[in-house]
Amino acid sequence: MLQDKIQEVFNEPGCAHNKRKSEKDRKKGCTKTLKPGAAAGGCAFDGAKIALQPITDVVHLVHGPIACEGNSWDNRHAASSGPTLYRTGFTTDMKELDVVYGGEKKLFRAIREVIAKYDPPAVFVYQTCVPALIGDDIESVCKAASVKFNKPVIPINAPDFAGSKNLGNKLAGSALLDYVIGTEEPEKTTPYDLLLIGEYNLSGELWQVKPIFEEIGIRIAACISGDARYHEVASAHRARASMLVCSKAMVNVARGLQERYGIPYFEGSFYGIADMSESLRQSAKLLVERGAPAELLQKAEHVIMREEEKAWEALAPFKRRLEGKKVLLVTGGVKSWSVVSALQEVGMIITGTSVKKSTEEDKTRIKEIMGEDAHMFDELPPREMYAILKEAKADIMLSGGRSQFVALKAKMPWVDINQERHHAYAGYDGMIHLVAEIDKALFNPVWQEVRRKAPWE
Numbered sequence: 001m002l003q004d005k006i007q008e009v010f011n012e013p014g015c016a017h018n019k020r021k022s023e024k025d026r027k028k029g030c031t032k033t034l035k036p037g038a039a040a041g042g043c044a045f046d047g048a049k050i051a052l053q054p055i056t057d058v059v060h061l062v063h064g065p066i067a068c069e070g071n072s073w074d075n076r077h078a079a080s081s082g083p084t085l086y087r088t089g090f091t092t093d094m095k096e097l098d099v100v101y102g103g104e105k106k107l108f109r110a111i112r113e114v115i116a117k118y119d120p121p122a123v124f125v126y127q128t129c130v131p132a133l134i135g136d137d138i139e140s141v142c143k144a145a146s147v148k149f150n151k152p153v154i155p156i157n158a159p160d161f162a163g164s165k166n167l168g169n170k171l172a173g174s175a176l177l178d179y180v181i182g183t184e185e186p187e188k189t190t191p192y193d194l195l196l197i198g199e200y201n202l203s204g205e206l207w208q209v210k211p212i213f214e215e216i217g218i219r220i221a222a223c224i225s226g227d228a229r230y231h232e233v234a235s236a237h238r239a240r241a242s243m244l245v246c247s248k249a250m251v252n253v254a255r256g257l258q259e260r261y262g263i264p265y266f267e268g269s270f271y272g273i274a275d276m277s278e279s280l281r282q283s284a285k286l287l288v289e290r291g292a293p294a295e296l297l298q299k300a301e302h303v304i305m306r307e308e309e310k311a312w313e314a315l316a317p318f319k320r321r322l323e324g325k326k327v328l329l330v331t332g333g334v335k336s337w338s339v340v341s342a343l344q345e346v347g348m349i350i351t352g353t354s355v356k357k358s359t360e361e362d363k364t365r366i367k368e369i370m371g372e373d374a375h376m377f378d379e380l381p382p383r384e385m386y387a388i389l390k391e392a393k394a395d396i397m398l399s400g401g402r403s404q405f406v407a408l409k410a411k412m413p414w415v416d417i418n419q420e421r422h423h424a425y426a427g428y429d430g431m432i433h434l435v436a437e438i439d440k441a442l443f444n445p446v447w448q449e450v451r452r453k454a455p456w457e
């Protein structure tokens with residue numbers, strides 16, 4: 001079953017890159033097999049957990065040895081405006097004896113225990129390597145528990161060896177389509193109901209954009225999965241349109257909703273002023289096409305104009321200081337083209353950008369923004385990264401936490417741009433915040449101090 005599911009997920013018509021592949025290559029999937037021991041940045045289970053953990057009111061129960069939960073617990077700062085159950089770690093904590101006798105009964109007992117203790121609207125059960133290898137059938141256990149306790153118990157079958165972290169994201173999305181979306185009805189529906197897919201409310205980013213949507217009159221019926229409640233996700237099939245925020249992670253959910261329920265989607269981004277405005281415009285347009293009153297478009301334009309004006313005014317002092325500064329961009333999940341255009345808005349020059357996790361469309365977009373000479377790289381070994389910074393080919397590096405030490409060793413400023421960051425950079429306010437953080441890092445007096453020779457040198 002898992003093999004079938006993986007093939008189904010690999011065969012993604014919503015992905016242009018995938019469509020261009022031959023039948024044979026498609027079956028191989030999109031990522032290289034990782035060598036054991038390589039610090040590969042998360043397994044498929046981790047990807048699935050990251051994608052769904054932001055659903056705040058359910059129990060996320062990890063079936064496996066305790067380290068799997070320890071590895072994946074709350075590593076993304078997805079924020080909640082209400083329930084906090086999602087931040088409690090639940091695991092079946094498999095031991096040697098469970099490996100010998102099988103872990104299915106233990107899993108069933110764990111489901112019973114969490115339901116008795118917390119009475120959540122649903123339990124999400126995650127499969128990991130060890131129980132998958134010994135053949136624990138979590139689908140059957142979840143089905144039996146669902147019937148017994150009269151509660152949705154959702155199997156998320158994405159053990160590590162299924163593939164990459166990105167595949168884990170997609171398997172999680174696929175589980176939502178198979179077991180969650182469409183199983184409940186919303187209390188109310190309006191012609192203005194929009195879905196956000198692939199927005200995880202990291203450090204509260206959803207809250208930077210939601211009020212703007214609401215002011216225009218667009219209702220976020222559900223966000224998959226940032227700050228989501230189970231009921232919202234389960235009744236997401238009644239939305240009128242959807243916006244796909246991070247294309248690679250959950251494109252299968254957007255496409256599935258289009259195919260099954262006729263909900264059209266567009267791909268957008270909340271990073272940078274132009275992209276934020278375009279996302280608002282597109283959302284309004286799609287809703288109007290689906291029957292919302294046409295005045296929504298004027299309202300959107302009105303709010304966009306006001307917000308852009310405000311944002312440019314706030315950015316002006318930074319722009320003077322940042323213009324011409326060179327950036328080395330090593331992004332992970334955050335779409336590189338989106339950040340590239342956001343930084344160019346304040347006059348920064350992009351020395352190079354990583355495209356390891358970018359789709360072919362992302363790459364085309366980067367070329368459009370940066371020109372044909374755009375320096376894009378798949379891999380940037382730490383040594384080369386160090387050389388770029390040391391030789392001052394870049395003034396600052398924007399990357400994930402793992403590369404920060406390279407920048408620090410080169411005595412160059414660095415800003416965390418990856419999913420683990422503690423700052424919210426979405427929407428107009430987020431852009432101002434990002435630029436303020438870059439400014440703070442670049443002009444921090446500490447750099448003068450650390451670059452000065454020691455008295456004995």
Ligand code: SF4
Nearest residue numbers: 043045068128129160
């Ligand atoms: S699922 Fe496998 S690779 Fe992932 S954390 Fe657990 S044991 Fe490690």
